[in-house]
Structures are given as structure tokens and as C-alpha cells.
Amino acid sequence: MPDLAPSLVVPVSTGLAAVGVLVGCVEDLSIPSRLFRRNVYDWRYCLAFQPHRLRLSAASCDVIFGSGAFRLVSITRAAAITMAAVTSVFESYFVPYLVGSALLAHLYLMYRLPYSLDGADQMILIVLAGILVMSFAQGNPCYLRLGAAFVTIQVIIAYATASLAKALGVSWRSGKGPAGIASTIMFGNTALSRWLQATSTARVAAALTMLGLGGAALGIAMGGVVAWAAVALAMAFHIGVAVLMDLNLFVWAFGAAMPAVLYMADWSNRIALTMCF
Amino acid sequence: MTTGIALVLATWVAVSLAYQVFPEVLGRLRQHDVLGLIPNYKFFAPDPVTYDLVLLVRTRSGSGRWGDWSALEAVCNRRAAFSLFNPYRRTYKTLSDLVSALLKVSENHDVHKVACSTPALALADYVRAQLLALRDSPGTYEMFSYGVCFVHASRHENTASTLGFVSPAFPIRELADA
Numbered sequence: 521m522p523d524l525a526p527s528l529v530v531p532v533s534t535g536l537a538a539v540g541v542l543v544g545c546v547e548d549l550s551i552p553s554r555l556f557r558r559n560v561y562d563w564r565y566c567l568a569f570q571p572h573r574l575r576l577s578a579a580s581c582d583v584i585f586g587s588g589a590f591r592l593v594s595i596t597r598a599a600a601i602t603m604a605a606v607t608s609v610f611e612s613y614f615v616p617y618l619v620g621s622a623l624l625a626h627l628y629l630m631y632r633l634p635y636s637l638d639g640a641d642q643m644i645l646i647v648l649a650g651i652l653v654m655s656f657a658q659g660n661p662c663y664l665r666l667g668a669a670f671v672t673i674q675v676i677i678a679y680a681t682a683s684l685a686k687a688l689g690v691s692w693r694s695g696k697g698p699a700g701i702a703s704t705i706m707f708g709n710t711a712l713s714r715w716l717q718a719t720s721t722a723r724v725a726a727a728l729t730m731l732g733l734g735g736a737a738l739g740i741a742m743g744g745v746v747a748w749a750a751v752a753l754a755m756a757f758h759i760g761v762a763v764l765m766d767l768n769l770f771v772w773a774f775g776a777a778m779p780a781v782l783y784m785a786d787w788s789n790r791i792a793l794t795m796c797f
Numbered sequence: 798m799t800t801g802i803a804l805v806l807a808t809w810v811a812v813s814l815a816y817q818v819f820p821e822v823l824g825r826l827r828q829h830d831v832l833g834l835i836p837n838y839k840f841f842a843p844d845p846v847t848y849d850l851v852l853l854v855r856t857r858s859g860s861g862r863w864g865d866w867s868a869l870e871a872v873c874n875r876r877a878a879f880s881l882f883n884p885y886r887r888t889y890k891t892l893s894d895l896v897s898a899l900l901k902v903s904e905n906h907d908v909h910k911v912a913c914s915t916p917a918l919a920l921a922d923y924v925r926a927q928l929l930a931l932r933d934s935p936g937t938y939e940m941f942s943y944g945v946c947f948v949h950a951s952r953h954e955n956t957a958s959t960l961g962f963v964s965p966a967f968p969i970r971e972l973a974d975a
Contacts, residue, residue, distance in 0.1 A: 543882060550884040554926045560891050560919050568915045569898075630833035635894035636887050642836040649809075653802060662799050670806040674813060674836070681817040681838035689843025700847025705875070705951045706889060707846065713952045766879040766886070796799055 524782040526664055530654050531608040532779040534619065537647050538598075538605040540640070540772025541622070545598035549591055556590065561633075563589075569634035590632060597625035601648070608655070616655040623648040640769035646674045647776045654780070662796035668780035669793055675777050676737050679754065683734035686726070695722030698729065707765045732757060740781055747785035751778050809834065849951045850893055851958075853944040854924055857966065866944065869927055895920055896945050899962060912965045920945075921967045928969060940966040 555561045604618035626645055630637065653667030691697035699722040702713040716722040732753060739750025755778065758771045783789060816823045816835050827835050852869040879885075899916040911917060924943040945962040 546882065547884055547887055551887060552930075554930065555888070555923070559922045559926050560895065562922075565915060565919045565922075627832050631831050634831075635898070636891035637833060638886075638890055639836075639838070639840055642833065642838075645833065646836065649806075653806070660799065663802070666799065666803055666806065670810065673810050677810070677814050677817060678836070678838040682840045682842065685839040685842035689845075691844060691847075692842060697841070697845045697847070700949070701841065701845050703950045703952045704847065704849050706849050708952055710952050717953075762880045766875060766883050768880055768883050768886070797803065 523786055524779060526657070526661070526783065527611070529664060529668060529779045529783045530615065530651060530657070531605065533647065533651050533654070533776050534601065534605040534608045534615075536772055536779075537644060537651065537776035538601045540644060540769050540776060541601045541626075542598050543772065544640075544644075544769055545594045548594040556588075561590065561636075563632070566632060566634055590629075593625050593628050593632070597622050597629065600625065604651075604655075611658060616652060619648060619652045619655050623652055638767075638769075640767070640773040643674075643678070643770070643773035643777065647671060647773065647780075650674075650777070650780055662793070664783075665789055665793040665796060668783045668789070671777045671780035672740065672784040675774070675781055676740050678774075679733045679737035679740070683730050683732075683737065686730045686733070692726050692730065693723075695719055695724075695726050698722055698726050701765075707767075709764045712764060740785070743785045743787050743790065748782065751781055751785075754778075846893075848947040848949045848959075850889075850896055851946040851948055852892070852920070852924060852927075853946050853960075854928065855942055855944075856928070856938040856969070857940040857942075858938050863942075864938075868946075869924060869943070892920070892923070895923075896961070899945070903962065908965075911962075917962075917964060921964060925967065925969055938969065941969050942966050 551561065559565075600618045600622035604615050604622060607618065608615045623645075626641075626648055630641065630645060650667040650671035653670065654664045655667075657664035657667075686692040686697070689697060691700065695716070699713070699716040702708040702716050716725055736750045736754040736757070739746045739753070741747075742750075755771070755775060758774050762768045762771050812823070812826075812834075813836055816827060817838055820837075823835070827837075853866045854869045855864050855866045857863045895916045899911070899914065899920065902914045902916060903911045906914070920943065924941065928941060943964050944960055947959045947961055949957045949959075
């Protein structure tokens with residue numbers, strides 16, 4: 521049975537997360553400046569969407585640094601996770617602090633933007649939290665199992681929910697959902713859209729998507745070789761989504777979770793986790 | 798310490814799972830989730846996005862005459878490189894979320910309250926900034942109005958459009974000649 525070495529989990533996860541965060545950072549930096557001043561990214565609009573104006577908002581980076589604070593925090597996050605990825609190869613003492621800094625910066629961005637976030641941002645948060653816990657494994661291997669289990673369970677929940685939510689959707693069961701998505705300019709693809717115009721083809725595509733996601737969740741839960749196959753299927757799905765729908769960050773966000781998933785695919789690690797308590 | 802961290806992570810997992818199963822019950826809790834800790838894993842389900850969002854704009858000159866509606870910006874022409882680097886991802890999601898919030902506000906309020914709501918004003922500021930950034934319109938205009946249009950089946954010949962919202966008139970600064 522293939523086995524992922526414990527020493528590879530944090531460096532590979534951190535490296536993949538760093539690529540995703542770096543790409544996201546460059547995308548954030550490409551947002552025109554005029555959108556930050558009296559515009560959709562102005563911190564006053566963002567705060568107006570929050571149900572509670574926390575006192576922390578008064579000390580928000582935007583008040584201190586102005587409209588460039590968003591970019592500053594995005595760069596800080598990217599720099600911290602990149603340094604963590606590099607130093608994790610050498611099992612450096614600084615890795616937890618660097619990952620913690622990246623996590624704090626990410627939490628700030630999540631707070632700063634009550635809108636414009638997507639599932640990739642959510643998964644990066646989960647992965648950063650998991651990596652933070654795993655990075656303390658030098659002192660205690662239980663932390664590696666704990667962090668990896670957290671990420672693995674969240675990935676299982678993600679795929680299972682995505683599958684069931686589609687199965688419960690009338691538009692997905694009828695095939696109109698995927699056909700409709702494919703017909704949009706923003707998320708669609710002309711060749712795929714033509715192919716899905718036939719109802720039977722659209723239904724098959726929808727069924728394959730639902731079964732694939734559900735199968736990935738089940739496979740990861742089962743562990744062993746099946747989990748490795750499920751991870752390969754899931755990554756192929758994410759790469760396909762990136763190519764067809766331009767949802768590019770999902771590859772890195774979920775890809776960064778997979779080392780933890782593969783580590784927990786070994787049942788001996790799952791059993792060892794219970795010994796930690 | 799290990800047990801404490803395990804409890805925190807277990808609680809996080811439990812709340813995440815509970816929200817997926819009981820979104821209506823935990824919806825209020827998620828409204829207070831300012832840090833985005835509770836994920837939504839439904840991803841284009843159960844009702845996926847099957848339309849393109851287009852912002853329309855028209856302007857009123859000093860003489861009081863309104864111009865025709867025109868698309869402020871077409872949905873961007875996608876390129877193969879966007880699967881690696883997508884510079885429009887964040888902005889389009891922002892507009893999409895604002896429009897969703899606007900439609901939600903318009904369900905329960907009258908037109909004037911909707912027009913003064915935060916999402917409507919945010920979209921107005923966005924349109925204003927885009928108009929000011931476009932230097933191809935000669936002369937000056939005093940007011941503008943925007944509309945939110947949903948375009949279905951954009952990649953087919955049988956495209957269908959629906960106008961979802963039309964804003965009242967907003968003032969704009971005078972455009973200075975270059």
C-alpha cells in the first residue's frame with residue numbers, strides 16, 4: 521500500500537498552499553486602485569455588510585494604512601506562506617510562526633471582504649489551520665495526525681455535501697444545471713455547451729459529477745489504495761474545472777489538502793490518532 | 798494542550814457539518830461569522846448560476862435627455878491563461894455577490910429603500926468609477942442610471958435577457974476634457 525512519509529506532509533501541503541496564495545495575491549494586486557476608494561472594496565462598504573461593527577474595525581488596517589492595506593495584507597500572507605514552504609523543507613523552528621502569520625492575514629482578508637470570496641478562499645483557511653497544527657509535529661507527532669485528520673474530515677464533508685446538494689437540486693437531476701453553467705460566458709465553454717445541449721448527455725454529465733464527488737468522499741473515508749484513487753479522481757476534477765470554468769484556485773486549495781488526506785489514508789495513522797488521547 | 802486543540806478542531810468540524818445539514822437553523826450563526834470560519838460546500842448547488850451578469854448604464858446630459866442603455870462592460874473575453882491566472886475572478890464575484898444582496902433586499906422593501914441600500918449604493922459607485930475611467934465619451938453628463946441584466950445561454954443563438962433591477966438617477970462629476 522502506498523504510504524506518504526510524515527516528513528513530506530507539511531512541506532508539500534505548504535508548498536501547494538503557497539502557490540495558490542501567490543496566484544491569489546497577484547490577482548488581488550491586479551484589482552484597479554479606483555475600486556478601493558469610495559467603491560466596492562472601500563472598507564466602509566465592507567463594514568456596512570457586517571452585522572456587528574466590532575471595535576476591531578476601528579483599528580482596521582485600512583484606517584491606518586489607507587486603501588493600500590488590502591494589498592499589504594495580501595502580500596504579507598503570500599510572503600509568510602512562501603517562507604513557511606521553503607523553511608518547512610528543513611523542518612525549521614519558524615514554520616509554525618510563519619504559517620500562523622499567513623493564517624492571521626487570511627483571517628483578516630476574510631473579515632475585510634464580506635463578499636467576493638469563494639470556496640477556494642474557504643478551503644485555504646481550512647488548510648492553513650490544519651498546517652498550523654501539523655507544523656507542531658516536531659515536538660509531538662500527535663499534532664501531525666490531529667491536523668491531518670481535521671483537513672481530511674473537512675475534505676470529506678466538502679465532497680459529500682457538494683454531491684448531495686447537487687443530487688437534491690432539480691436542475692442538476694434534469695441536466696439543465698450543468699447545461700446552463702456551460703452556456704455562460706463566465707463559467708462555460710462553447711464546445712462543452714454544444715455537447716450538453718442534448719438532455720440525455722446533460723443528465724449523464726450531471727450524474728457523473730454527482731457520483732464522482734460522492735465517490736471521492738467515500739473513497740477518502742475508506743482509506744488505503746481506494747483513498748489514493750479517490751484523490752487522483754478529485755484532482756482530475758479540479759483540474760478540469762480550472763480548465764473549463766477558470767476556477768483556478770480550487771486546484772491549489774484542494775491540492776494543498778491532499779497530502780494530509782493521503783497521510784490519513786493509512787489506517788495505522790488513524791489508529792495512532794486515537795492513542796493521542 | 799493536545800486535547801484542547803482537538804476539542805477546538807472537533808467543534809469546528811461539527812459546526813461545519815451541522816451547517817451543511819441544517820443551513821436554515823445555523824444560518825443566523827453564519828451571519829455572525831465575520832471571519833468566514835463556517836464553510837459552505839454546496840458549490841453551484843442546488844441552483845447553479847446559469848446566467849451572465851451584465852451591468853447596463855445610461856446617462857443624462859445637461860439638457861435633461863436620457864441616452865440609450867448600453868452595456869457598461871461585456872463579460873470579459875476569457876483566455877486559456879485564465880485557468881492558471883484569472884484577474885477578473887475577484888471583481889466578477891464581487892459584482893455577483895452585490896447583485897445577489899441587492900435582489901435579496903428588493904424582496905422585502907420598496908423601491909426607494911432598495912435604491913438607498915448598501916448594495917445598490919456600492920454598485921452605483923462602481924458604475925460611476927467605470928464611467929469616469931472611460932474617456933471615450935465626449936462632453937459632459939450630469940446623471941446616470943444603471944441596470945442589472947441577466948443574460949441566459951450567452952454561448953447559444955437563443956440568448957435571453959432579463960432586466961433584474963433599474964436604479965434611480967445618480968449624479969456624476971463633470972468629465973474634464975483631456
